[in-house]
Amino acid sequence: MTEQPSIDQLQPGQLLARGVCRHLASHDFATIEEFTPERGKRVDVIALGPKGEIWVIECKSSRVDFTSDQKWGGYLEWCDRYFWAVDVDFPTELLPDDTGLIIADPYNAELIRMGPEEKLAPARRKALTLRFARHAARRLQGFRDPRV
Numbered sequence: 001m002t003e004q005p006s007i008d009q010l011q012p013g014q015l016l017a018r019g020v021c022r023h024l025a026s027h028d029f030a031t032i033e034e035f036t037p038e039r040g041k042r043v044d045v046i047a048l049g050p051k052g053e054i055w056v057i058e059c060k061s062s063r064v065d066f067t068s069d070q071k072w073g074g075y076l077e078w079c080d081r082y083f084w085a086v087d088v089d090f091p092t093e094l095l096p097d098d099t100g101l102i103i104a105d106p107y108n109a110e111l112i113r114m115g116p117e118e119k120l121a122p123a124r125r126k127a128l129t130l131r132f133a134r135h136a137a138r139r140l141q142g143f144r145d146p147r148v
Helices: 012-025 063-067 071-078 122-144
Strands: 030-035 043-048 054-059 081-086 100-104 109-113
Touching: 012 030, 012 043, 012 054, 012 081, 012 100, 012 109, 030 122, 043 071, 043 122, 054 071, 054 100, 054 122, 071 081, 071 122
Parallel strands: 054 081, 081 100
Antiparallel strands: 030 043, 043 054, 100 109
């Protein structure tokens, strides 16, 4: 099997994503890091909930990381709820009030503010759920057999 990087080899945003995924798993969400809902877009974390709800979480490790990334608005059409995940020292006043907020570290996270719900259209939900499932299966197969 392919060796996973140790925690000290992860970038700051990856450490936040790790904590977010651990937290969401405790609420029966399946997650994928670095997921591409369509060409040209890559979300840090996408989560599929037990009732089929789809959340997108963007992890920001610093003020510069946040201010230099203007793509996030394009991710809203790919989820039912949108969240920022930041660490406890992040200046949260920079984040839009009409988005969700998660405070995270490499080991866990806490949902501070629920993102408003904007339900996906049924056709988009079906297509995105299928893409999620296929991506997760391919990634698992890649771990089990890296030469495929």
